[in-house]
Amino acid sequence: MGIYHLSVNIIKRSEGRSSIAAAAYISGSKLTNSYDGLTHDYTRKEHIQYSNILLPQNAPIEYRKRETLWNAVEKSEKSSKSQLARSIVIALPKELSFEQQKELLEQYVQDNFVSKGMCADLAIHNPPKTNHVGIPIDENGNLTHDPAQMNYNNPHAHILLTMRPIDEKGKWESKSQVVYMCKKGMEEKGFTAKEYKECASEGWEKLYSYIDGKKKRWLTASEGEQFGLKRANRSPKTAPFGKVNPIIEEWNSLDTLKAWRKNWEIAANEAYKAYGLDERIDSRSFADQGRTDEIPSIHIGPAASHIMMIDNSIPDRVSLNQYIGKYNNWLNRAAERYHETIEKINTYIYNTALNILNAKNMLAKLKKKKSKLESYNDKLDNEISSYSSIINLVKNEFNYAKQANIVSKKKIEKWQKEYLASPMFNTIHRKKLQEKISREEKKIVNREENLLLLEANCNISDEKDIETVEAAVLELTDKHEKIREQIEKTDASIREYMEKADMAAGITDPMIRQAVQEEVDSILEANISQNKLYMIYSTKEKQRGL
Structure with a gap:
């Protein structure tokens, strides 16, 4: 560096x-x-x-x-x-x-x-x-x-x-500028000379000292003229402190x-x-760079160099720098030996971390697969339940309409016989019988219309259609059982990979165990688990059929 x-x-x-x-x-x-x-x-x-x-x-x-x-x-x-x-x-x-x-x-x-x-x-x-x-x-x-x-x-x-x-004229600017106190109406404000030139047209006036009897007052030129007072001197009022040049x-x-x-x-x-x-x-400083163990050297300066040339001695600043250099060199050599010593441990830690991450990666895939299977299983449950409900509804409606229509037809047949047998002059009775027959016929028509609407909505028109739907329900039920078997197999694989993912817990040395976990975190932060791990373990995954 x-x-x-x-x-x-x-x-x-x-x-x-x-x-x-x-x-x-x-x-x-x-x-x-x-x-x-x-x-x-x-x-x-x-x-x-x-x-x-x-x-x-x-x-x-x-x-x-x-x-x-x-x-x-x-x-x-x-x-x-x-x-x-x-x-x-x-x-x-x-x-x-x-x-x-x-x-x-x-x-x-x-x-x-x-x-x-x-x-x-x-x-x-x-x-x-x-x-x-x-x-x-x-x-x-x-x-x-x-x-x-x-x-x-x-x-x-x-x-x-x-x-x-x-x-602009090639002259040195002032390090600070005089601030003149100015007034406009009841407002008082300070301006530099340059600022005052720009603001004078807006009605701002400098304040001057005027003699008012035995006292002196700060007034603008227009106010002094209005009151007929005499100016005490030609110096305008200034702020106690100037304005620092903004560039400086x-x-x-x-x-x-x-x-x-x-x-x-x-x-x-x-x-x-x-x-x-x-x-x-x-x-940045050593501390900000994270080099907290190293000591920064100090500046020797021309004075120390002059001492060395005059009396052949070594000033304290030079001795301190020599010591700092030796210490930092020793620190760097010790760091190199340390890194060489732990290289094999790091290799073991890295490989173990890869195995753990592979297990976690497979665990995530299996859980995702299980989630999809369960979602599909729930969908099948809903479809089976829906089809079963439709079948029951259609059957009940068919049976009810069939039985109700038989009863209605018997009533109509009875009332028609009674109507034919009644005398022609008994108009009131005959009219009532006609109304009963008409109402019962409407009931039959309404039931048939309801059946037609149900058939249109459920796409079922006869008993053959019902048998087709029942066969579909049986097929869905068979699929449902197979999905349950796949879920159970996936659960077994998840338990197996959970044990592998917790491999670090089986390491007896706490420092190595912690290092493995840190390496796992480091690899995850580097975002290589989804790519590199897949390449490393793709053969194993294919062999397992996952």
């Missing part, structure tokens, strides 16, 4: 630092600070491979000269506590060539800083690896003064950024810093990928 390092700090005048000195250091040049008259000469500094200045669109062309740019910065800052520049140090991917590093750096600076309005002074340093007293060594650890034999494995970039944006506020925010760090990770990893390299870097 590649090395990730991106640190940011502010160059402050209160700490005795200057942007001119920082620019001279990273570029290996000689620059004079017009603010304090000091000259900073780093022309003897070695191993500076590249330096350049990138400017935003509004920056004056003369700012391409390093001394002019940073003297302009020093001149714009009046306070002894001024923040002069932002300094960023980035570890460059050592797996890339110099030209690739340069292209990556320039693109990152352009996208994240220059395009946002900052002037950027950047440089690439690549000092050789040295021993504890700062003498260069080769790849074998031998002292050398031959540049061709030196081991250059620490390429890094220095970036100096301006702290103020530049306006964004540059200084924690979210922006996090974005810069993340964007460098993305840019470097894209470069690794573009050049066909497997290396990657991660902007």
Whole structure:
């Protein structure tokens, strides 16, 4: 894995630092600070491979000269506590060539800083690896003064950024703006000078101090004229605190810093990928990466390096880094031995997990099959019950209509005889007999109509149809019995695979048993059980006829 390092700090005048000195250091040049008259000469500094200045669109062309740019910065800052520049140090991917590093750096600076309005002074340093007293060594650890034999494995970039944006006229913007208190009607609100120009047409007026007898009042110009009062001075009322420049506020925010760090990770990893390299870097801390056992190294810094070169001693920071390196190497070797030791156990665990998952997979299929069989069985039950009900209904209706019609016909025959035997002058009696006969005939007709409707609905018209339906019911009943037999066989298979699916419970070692269960969960999460397992066990399944 590649090395990730991106640190940011502010160059402050209160700490005795200057942007001119920082620019001279990273570029290996000689620059004079017009603010304090000091000259900073780093022309003897070695191993500076590249330096350049990138400017935003509004920056004056003369700012391409390093001394002019940073003297302009020093001149714009009046306070002894001024923040002069932002300094960023980035570890460059050592797996890339110099030209690739340069292209990556320039693109990152352009996208994240220059395009946002900052002037950027950047440089690439690549000092050789040295021993504890700062003498260069080769790849074998031998002292050398031959540049061709030196081991250059620490390429890094220095970036100096301006702290103020530049306006359309090429001038530095203020870090904060005066807020003028204005009034419209009974409402009072604060505006910057630019905002006031836009809002003045809406009726907003600045507040001024007016003399009212022995007192002073804050009034607008129109109110002072209305009351005939004299203005105390020409200064308008301002808010106690100015408004921070929103661009500078964004540059200084924690979210922006996090974005810069993340964007460098993305840019470097894209470069690794573009050049066909497997290396990657991660902007997260060891804790966020899950590497809680490893200890991150600390930054040695130029002061510790200077001590090693002066008195031949090893500073505490260097000793601590050496110890951290040894500890992390031991930790990595121990992890490798651990993985080699458990490889066979993992193979056993994996195979056992596959067997368990196969059993669970087959168990799921069998349960699904049983569910379908039971559903079909219920459907047969309903059909048998329905057909049986229809047969009983039709039989009952036929029998009832047949018997009722016989009775009705006997009654009609009786009343017809009685009607013929009665005298012609007995009209009332004869009329009653006719009405009885008519009613009984209607009953016969209604019964026959009901039978016709029943035949149409049930598709049964005679006893032969009834026999056909009864035969169908017998056939369905036979199917029903066969389905019940299949359900019983499926239940037996389910019990068998339930025992196999619980194979882990039979492992005596609790750690292995837990590992098997975790491997089962892992395979399920990888979503291979439905595909890979089927391929592994398809032959067995076919042999079992499932």
